[in-house]
Amino acid sequence: MQFLMQKRQFAKELEISSSTVNSFINDGLPILKPTHEVTLIDLKEAEQWLSQQTNPKRRKLRGVVTKLIMSKSYKK
Secondary structure, eight states, X not given: XXXXXXHHHHHHHHXXXXXXXXXXXXXXXXXXXXXXXXXXXXXXXXHHHHHTOSSHXXXXXXXXXXXXXXXXXXXX
16 A cells, blocks of 8 residues: 655655755655655655665655654554
């Protein structure tokens, strides 16, 4: 099951800026680009990517993503 979120919403949920998300993408965060204007982030892939980061601030965000996945799982 995929848990997709638009880039802007991902930034809002993690309480980080869009430029920080862009930095994550430039550093290898997996994304889906169904159109030129839309950037989607799979929360499971983001969780895995964040867990592999050496920067403690980035690694800490993994817990936020895990909570998002859990909350979306309960809604289905």
